[in-house]
Amino acid sequence: MSAGSFLWKGVAVPFREGESVAAALMRAGIRNLGRDGAGAGLRYFCGIGACQNCVVSVGGSVVEACLTPACEGMAVEAVEMAHG
Amino acid sequence: MDRPADIVCDTLVVGGGAAGVAAAAELCRAGLTVELAEQRPALGGAYYRQPAGRAAGMQAGDRRARQWSRLEDELRRAAVTPRLRHVFLGVDTDGLVLLDDRNGGRVRTVRTRAVIVAVGAVERVLPRPGWQLDGVVTAGGLQMLIKETGEAPRGDIVIAGNGPLAVALAADLARLGRPPVAVVEAGDPLARPLAALRMAAFPGLVAEAAAHLVRVRAAGTPWLRGSRLTSISREDGRLLASIEDRNGATRRIRADTVALHDGIRPNDFGLPATARGEPFVLRAGDCREALGVGAAEADGRAAAREAVALLTGTAPRRHAPEVSRQRRAQAVLGALFKPVRDDGGLAALPDETVLCRCEGRTVGQLRAMLTEPDPVGPREIKLNGRFGMGSCQGRFCADNVQALIAAARPGTVAGPLSRDRWPARPVLIAALAAEEETREE
Numbered sequence: 001m002s003a004g005s006f007l008w009k010g011v012a013v014p015f016r017e018g019e020s021v022a023a024a025l026m027r028a029g030i031r032n033l034g035r036d037g038a039g040a041g042l043r044y045f046c047g048i049g050a051c052q053n054c055v056v057s058v059g060g061s062v063v064e065a066c067l068t069p070a071c072e073g074m075a076v077e078a079v080e081m082a083h084g
Numbered sequence: 085m086d087r088p089a090d091i092v093c094d095t096l097v098v099g100g101g102a103a104g105v106a107a108a109a110e111l112c113r114a115g116l117t118v119e120l121a122e123q124r125p126a127l128g129g130a131y132y133r134q135p136a137g138r139a140a141g142m143q144a145g146d147r148r149a150r151q152w153s154r155l156e157d158e159l160r161r162a163a164v165t166p167r168l169r170h171v172f173l174g175v176d177t178d179g180l181v182l183l184d185d186r187n188g189g190r191v192r193t194v195r196t197r198a199v200i201v202a203v204g205a206v207e208r209v210l211p212r213p214g215w216q217l218d219g220v221v222t223a224g225g226l227q228m229l230i231k232e233t234g235e236a237p238r239g240d241i242v243i244a245g246n247g248p249l250a251v252a253l254a255a256d257l258a259r260l261g262r263p264p265v266a267v268v269e270a271g272d273p274l275a276r277p278l279a280a281l282r283m284a285a286f287p288g289l290v291a292e293a294a295a296h297l298v299r300v301r302a303a304g305t306p307w308l309r310g311s312r313l314t315s316i317s318r319e320d321g322r323l324l325a326s327i328e329d330r331n332g333a334t335r336r337i338r339a340d341t342v343a344l345h346d347g348i349r350p351n352d353f354g355l356p357a358t359a360r361g362e363p364f365v366l367r368a369g370d371c372r373e374a375l376g377v378g379a380a381e382a383d384g385r386a387a388a389r390e391a392v393a394l395l396t397g398t399a400p401r402r403h404a405p406e407v408s409r410q411r412r413a414q415a416v417l418g419a420l421f422k423p424v425r426d427d428g429g430l431a432a433l434p435d436e437t438v439l440c441r442c443e444g445r446t447v448g449q450l451r452a453m454l455t456e457p458d459p460v461g462p463r464e465i466k467l468n469g470r471f472g473m474g475s476c477q478g479r480f481c482a483d484n485v486q487a488l489i490a491a492a493r494p495g496t497v498a499g500p501l502s503r504d505r506w507p508a509r510p511v512l513i514a515a516l517a518a519e520e521e522t523r524e525e
Contacts, residue, residue: 016137016233017136017137018126018136019136019137019233020136020232022229023232023233026237027235027237029238031219036475040444041217043218043220044221045221045225045441046206046221046225046480047222047224047228048130048206048224049123049509050351050476050479051206051476051480052442053476055475059189062510066225066228067169067171067186069125
């Protein structure tokens with residue numbers, strides 16, 4: 001079933017073929033995705049790229065986990081920015 | 085001199101849901117060149133969201149799957165190759181459309197004669213204390229997960245809010261063997277016989293709703309009508325939802341996921357204004373008027389015909405009887421699901437309730453602004469109060485902010501928080517700057 005795994009903050013998270021980063025993180029029970037620059041908690045919410053609440057960092061870009069397909073070996077980091 | 089663009093086409097459709105796909109196929113049949121941009125790695129939009137890898141997912145042998153394969157076939161025959169993972173940013177002052185290409189990690193420019201924007205709806209979600217906690221999702225967001233993975237998140241699920249989507253989601257969960265522990269509904273459709281009679285004009289909707297209700301009932305899920313989820317807290321790693329019935333009695337339900345939904349509204353934030361010169365800008369589907377998938381397809385086709393008329397200099401006319409029919413259906417559903425208590429609980433929200441999910445701005449902070457001796461306008465509320473200024477661009481707070489302003493100042497009409505500035509979505513400054521550089525070369 002599993003197509004591979006990506007790294008969430010350095011820890012391997014399995015995903016299935018074609019799945020989004022958000023779906024794989026939810027299955028792994030990872031719901032707290034960090035804290036953004038404005039100090040609000042990050043988490044999955046709308047699932048359609050509208051709320052910007054599930055943003056993560058991939059290759060230096062801040063992207064919505066719900067829109068981003070998981071890829072083998074991809075390093076996904078939490079967006080942890082200092083407030084202010 | 086026209087600036088060179090990465091992509092040149094007669095028409096660009098933004099959004100690969102029902103409205104966008106129908107519009108693209110229609111434009112192509114009219115002999116125009118068409119580009120179709122979609123933010124996700126696959127077409128389908130919210131309603132026709134495809135299972136990941138096309139392997140798992142909800143059982144696809146249903147009406148929804150048949151309708152989607154008909155639309156897909158139409159697009160294939162029209163030979164439109166969609167540009168996937170391209171996020172619409174806006175139209176710049178030179179009339180170029182900017183797309184954030186997530187595959188290539190750069191911004192692409194499109195020179196086109198007409199743009200049909202079909203970026204769908206967003207859900208309305210009323211704020212409640214604790215709605216910012218992780219594990220609290222929108223009902224639509226939970227539906228997207230189910231459609232994508234074919235499974236429900238682990239643990240107990242509570243669905244709360246207003247409108248028929250909650251029951252549809254509960255039925256989906258029941259089908260997966262994971263019925264929600266409760267569905268909390270602000271309205272009481274069983275106590276609205278007149279609206280129920282008017283539903284008879286829409287037998288398809290009645291049959292669908294009945295099937296959902298039968299399934300939810302068989303699963304033993306309580307449908308708590310005339311009730312509201314008033315707050316959510318975290319206790320021992322789980323969520324604790326407080327639910328108040330129409331008589332003010334409160335009960336608490338423990339869950340791992342709480343799905344909220346109070347309706348849908350057009351996703352019309354940061355979109356370019358409808359333009360009557362090239363590039364013409366038209367809106368189609370839920371982002372023009374949130375009427376659901378049936379109207380969206382018809383509206384997409386109507387928008388395409390209107391674009392063809394504009395480009396060929398004939399009189400444009402939007403004519404779509406199906407859109408009118410769906411508008412009537414939504415009005416009846418609205419009456420059927422009308423909340424038993426009208427205020428949506430906004431006036432009673434405690435000050436510490438988060439209003440803006442992006443920046444954690446609270447109801448109390450807005451109330452303090454509204455009681456300042458010099459009356460503040462929507463502009464100050466946005467720029468100084470930072471309501472509607474976060475990265476979702478007000479998609480999940482603007483309506484609630486406006487409702488709270490109206491409640492605090494009875495008799496006055498609050499202007500909308502401005503939301504007409506592009507980019508429609510956050511974009512890396514570096515990606516925009518790289519586009520600038522190519523322009524100067």
